[in-house]
Amino acid sequence: MGDQWFERVQYSWFQRFVINCVCSGKLPKHVAFIMDGNRRFAKVNDITRSESYSMGFEKIGEILDYCETFSIRYVSVYAFSIENFKRSDEEKSELFSLMSDKMGYLLSKIDKIHEKGIRINVLGDITLFPDNITKTLARLQLETLNNSEFCLTLCLAYTSRDEIRNSVKCMAQGVACGKLRVTDINETLLDKCLYSEDLPPVDMLLRTSGEVRLSDYMMWQANFAALQFVKVLWPDFGFWHLIGSLLDYQRQEPMLSQYRETYSPFLEKMTRAELAAVAHSEHCNLKSHDNCHLNEAITDAYIQSHQMRTEGFLSDLRGERRELLEHCAELTV
Ligand code: FPP
Numbered sequence: 001m002g003d004q005w006f007e008r009v010q011y012s013w014f015q016r017f018v019i020n021c022v023c024s025g026k027l028p029k030h031v032a033f034i035m036d037g038n039r040r041f042a043k044v045n046d047i048t049r050s051e052s053y054s055m056g057f058e059k060i061g062e063i064l065d066y067c068e069t070f071s072i073r074y075v076s077v078y079a080f081s082i083e084n085f086k087r088s089d090e091e092k093s094e095l096f097s098l099m100s101d102k103m104g105y106l107l108s109k110i111d112k113i114h115e116k117g118i119r120i121n122v123l124g125d126i127t128l129f130p131d132n133i134t135k136t137l138a139r140l141q142l143e144t145l146n147n148s149e150f151c152l153t154l155c156l157a158y159t160s161r162d163e164i165r166n167s168v169k170c171m172a173q174g175v176a177c178g179k180l181r182v183t184d185i186n187e188t189l190l191d192k193c194l195y196s197e198d199l200p201p202v203d204m205l206l207r208t209s210g211e212v213r214l215s216d217y218m219m220w221q222a223n224f225a226a227l228q229f230v231k232v233l234w235p236d237f238g239f240w241h242l243i244g245s246l247l248d249y250q251r252q253e254p255m256l257s258q259y260r261e262t263y264s265p266f267l268e269k270m271t272r273a274e275l276a277a278v279a280h281s282e283h284c285n286l287k288s289h290d291n292c293h294l295n296e297a298i299t300d301a302y303i304q305s306h307q308m309r310t311e312g313f314l315s316d317l318r319g320e321r322r323e324l325l326e327h328c329a330e331l332t333v
């Protein structure tokens, strides 16, 4: 395999001119890709599926380079969905062998990854893979945890619904063991229990192949994202397709940022009202509804205790996830 992942793309003068124009507008911070159309690409070009997937992997390296050019520091790719476990054994073994090769390749390039400050993050239940892949994915994540220039998120053994299920389960366990109260559960906490807890929301979600579906990908995170459905098979996706999508993002951005900006204060207000209702139901013997200052003080005190509980719970959850990762990295294969 060549070093396409770490080679810089050479732009023509015209490309550089267009880059400058696009960079004068607002750009997304986090772009998520659904890399669809790899098998169709294999058929059209009369190559094997493995060759096509391999080209698809090289494409990720090329995309990272473009994104660096546009200072897009968060890139996520849907590399294997939980639904993909339903594919034939033959196809799964091709994909697993590719994953094992490519992840091993990335580990062998760890110095270059550090040099570029790339953090490799994985969303999904990596324990569903054969142990050798689980181990390499865990090692890649742990080795690059402190890199902060750029974050590449590989979504593997992932679906949005499974991620949300997992978040709800973590909160339920928190309640069961007394770290949380049922009334601590809200949208903000659910968000923080997702695998993606430390990623910014998705600003632009792009699917190749012409299919117009989200396929259970980043549904929570892409709430205010500009959706792009591009009629090109993933290994054929290139610079000009990205430019077209970024220009369309810039068209949609003012409206999306308006939605986003009005949503935050709305959520904050709703959450405060919900917590205030709990606080007052617990202090109803004070009959303080006519005393504004006392009401506020009761609410503030309750919010403080809610914050302490949720912060403690989240810190334990992060610790447990880290331990699982360390355990996976130590698997004997
Ligand atoms: C969907 O195309 C894509 C996948 C199931 C996997 C994509 C993975 C890669 C491109 C590279 C592997 C990545 C890593 C991290 C090793 P498809 O198979 O559904 O193709 P189709 O839509 O033409 O049927």
Ligand code: MG
Residues within 6 Å of the ligand: 036, 037, 038
């Ligand atoms: Mg497909």
